[in-house]
Amino acid sequence: MQHASEPPYQRIVTRIRAAIAAGELRPGDRVPSTRELMRTYGVAMATATKALTALRTEGLVEPHPGTGTVVARRRPQPRTADEPATVDRLVATAIRLADTEGLTAVSMRRLGAVLGMPTMTLYRHVTNKEELLLLMTDAAFAEAPIPPPERLSGWRASLATSARLQWGVYRRHPWVAEVMSFTRPPMAERAMAHTEWNMAVLERAGLTLPVAMRATMMLANHVRGTAVNLEWEANAEQDTGVDNVEWFTAQEARFARIVAGGAFPTFTRLAALGGEAVEYDLNTLFEFGLERLLDGLSALIDGA
Known part of the structure; x- marks a missing residue:
């Protein structure tokens, strides 16, 4: 029986989770799309999207190019008692890498090397890079809570x-x-x-x-x-x-040549200020x- 206060998206998650557990949806089977969930359950797009995101976070479904969202072929591994600390360390390390080297530096292989953990072990704690980016974003916004x-x-x-x-x-x-x-x-x-x-x-x-x-x-x-x-x-x-100030300084001669012909009078007057x-x-x-x-x-x- 569903609890009366269960949010609509969770109702969808519960039903699809049960279908996967019962074998009605097998690994690789396509799950309903956002629009199909909207029609079936009479919910808004945001609710349907949230349900699919929650299922991906649990590792039950995964995106598949050309097909859509399907039941995950690799089921999530049992979670260990130290998982929260490990996830926090994984997210904090990923954020440090992204801050210093950019988002392209964040890969499971690189994180495994930095943390001294086998790459595949990381998948016991996050389902995929999409979930990792979600956790990183949530942690970044945790630094900026809304004031009372x-x-x-x-x-x-x-x-x-x-x-x-x-x-x-x-x-x-x-x-x-x-x-x-x-x-x-x-x-x-x-x-x-x-x-x-x-x-x-x-x-x-x-x-x-x-x-x-x-x-x-x-x-x-x-x-x-x-x-x-x-x-x-x-x-x-x-x-x-080269920083921005140095870059603009290096462009001054080119800028002067471009505006010298009189085709950019507004730029010329602005520069004169x-x-x-x-x-x-x-x-x-x-x-x-x-x-x-x-x-x-x-x-x-x-x-x-």
Whole structure:
């Protein structure tokens, strides 16, 4: 019997898990897609996606190119008593590698070498790299918890606080921007807490829930979209040994030649201003964009 308070996604997980245990779904068999789950169970796409993610996290299903999601051919190994500590160490090591060398440095083989563990042993603790990235993302956002409501005043301060906390995560861990897809978002609980918080704030401010959701995605996409450049900048500097200031200095002669012909008069006038007028960095762009988005939401909320 299902508990009355069981969330809809867990109901789906329970039924598919039982079908796998009973042999009704065998290794390699295709499991229902997101849209099929939506039709069968009458749930939203987010609920269906969460159910499939939970099954992947348990190691019961896995993605298969050209087929979709299938029952895992390799069943998860029994968990040991020291698993939580081992998983924490694995995730922390993966984050250190990603922070210092980029996301491409994170592989099970590399992690096994760093931890002094056979590569296949790692699969006793995480099902695959997708689950590892999910755990890494969740751990990164654990560094930026939402503050208690009583410490904030009004919707604008609440949204700005969340956005700046997210920006801080990306600044410390630039690789997170690559993981945080908006078409297939990772079900990282602590990242989802920011989405939940912002939607609730905007709904209380007077927006309908669908509009609050779109506004929340707009803000998150501004933060993530700006942060994508952090990883690119770090990789470029690592590959060339030249930082951004040095790179721009090296481009001055080329810039002067391009604008000398008069085809770019606005660029020419901007360059003539000099100083802070033409200097910018990602923090400046992030803050400017955030304030303008909040200005726009203010007009939307006032209209509502």
